[in-house]
Amino acid sequence: MPYKERDIEKQYFTIGEVAAQFNVAPSLIRFWETEFEELRPRKSKKGNRLYTPQDVDIFRTIYHLVKERGYTIPGARDMLKQKGPQLKEKIDVIQSLEKVRKFMVTMKKELDAIGKAQQG
Amino acid sequence: MPYKERDIEKQYFTIGEVAAQFNVAPSLIRFWETEFEELRPRKSKKGNRLYTPQDVDIFRTIYHLVKERGYTIPGARDMLKQKGPQLKEKIDVIQSLEKVRKFMVTMKKELDAIGKAQQG
DNA sequence: ATGTCGCGCTCTTTGTAGGGCATGGGGGCA
DNA sequence: TGCCCCCATGCCCTACAAAGAGCGCGACAT
Numbered sequence: 001m002p003y004k005e006r007d008i009e010k011q012y013f014t015i016g017e018v019a020a021q022f023n024v025a026p027s028l029i030r031f032w033e034t035e036f037e038e039l040r041p042r043k044s045k046k047g048n049r050l051y052t053p054q055d056v057d058i059f060r061t062i063y064h065l066v067k068e069r070g071y072t073i074p075g076a077r078d079m080l081k082q083k084g085p086q087l088k089e090k091i092d093v094i095q096s097l098e099k100v101r102k103f104m105v106t107m108k109k110e111l112d113a114i115g116k117a118q119q120g
Numbered sequence: 121m122p123y124k125e126r127d128i129e130k131q132y133f134t135i136g137e138v139a140a141q142f143n144v145a146p147s148l149i150r151f152w153e154t155e156f157e158e159l160r161p162r163k164s165k166k167g168n169r170l171y172t173p174q175d176v177d178i179f180r181t182i183y184h185l186v187k188e189r190g191y192t193i194p195g196a197r198d199m200l201k202q203k204g205p206q207l208k209e210k211i212d213v214i215q216s217l218e219k220v221r222k223f224m225v226t227m228k229k230e231l232d233a234i235g236k237a238q239q240g
Numbered sequence: 241a242t243g244t245c246g247c248g249c250t251c252t253t254t255g256t257a258g259g260g261c262a263t264g265g266g267g268g269c270a
Numbered sequence: 271t272g273c274c275c276c277c278a279t280g281c282c283c284t285a286c287a288a289a290g291a292g293c294g295c296g297a298c299a300t
Contacts, residue, residue, distance in 0.1 A: 152286095
């Protein structure tokens with residue numbers, strides 16, 4: 001199976017895809033691009049932004065700092081410059097713990113449901 | 121020496137004294153009082169705010185989060201609720217390290233001065 | 241002693257610059 | 271037709287600062 005141009009290209013996400021993934025407006029991503037020099041994706045000949053998974057990781061880190069932790073943009077910028085790499089690791093851990101938590105919550109619900117069924 | 125009313129009262133700082141200590145406007149301290157329930161000092165009969173050293177510690181923590189770390193006020197509020205006590209310890213460490221740093225900088229300057237004097 | 245003047249500090253209420261985006265116009269590519 | 275581009279402008283809060291008014295206390299005269 002001969003690979004096509006598309007298959008190579010598709011290592012990238014469009015701005016719309018990234019926006020959908022985080023449930024934010026594309027305008028926010030463009031705005032942050034002006035604020036964080038770390039978030040400057042490659043662009044296609046046409047001018048469209050091409051986000052690699054690494055770019056998405058950077059975006060995720062910024063999102064975490066600004067939207068979940070409550071940093072100002074300058075605050076997040078400083079934090080990113082100082083602890084960019086370490087931060088990514090931490091956020092990965094947080095996210096996997098979040099998944100575990102969700103799993104346990106649904107487990108609890110099911111167990112509760114069983115308990116009530118037997119009781120009532 | 122019989123103590124007087126004044127001596128008891130003087131365990132407190134006025135808003136102006138606290139403001140001077142951190143080099144901020146009193147209006148900022150009053151504003152933060154509306155934003156952080158932890159920062160609600162006692163008031164005199166007249167209505168003036170009376171800050172205990174503990175109140176000042178709380179203010180210092182908020183100051184650290186908002187002005188040095190770059191948290192938004194909601195972000196600082198969350199952080200304070202979760203990690204208030206541990207945070208104080210950390211900030212104490214940071215502050216003593218800051219003092220050490222200043223000391224070393226002045227030492228370096230003096231050493232440089234000596235070096236140049238001998239050289240030139 | 242006692243009025244009272246003024247100064248510094250405080251109070252509460254109101255005003256406001258700018259941070260953090262969203263929206264709209266004009267246009268290109270598939 | 272739908273998603274993207276760039277720019278300019280709009281706009282709503284956030285995070286305070288300024289304004290206006292009221293004590294209290296030392297000084298100085300009475």
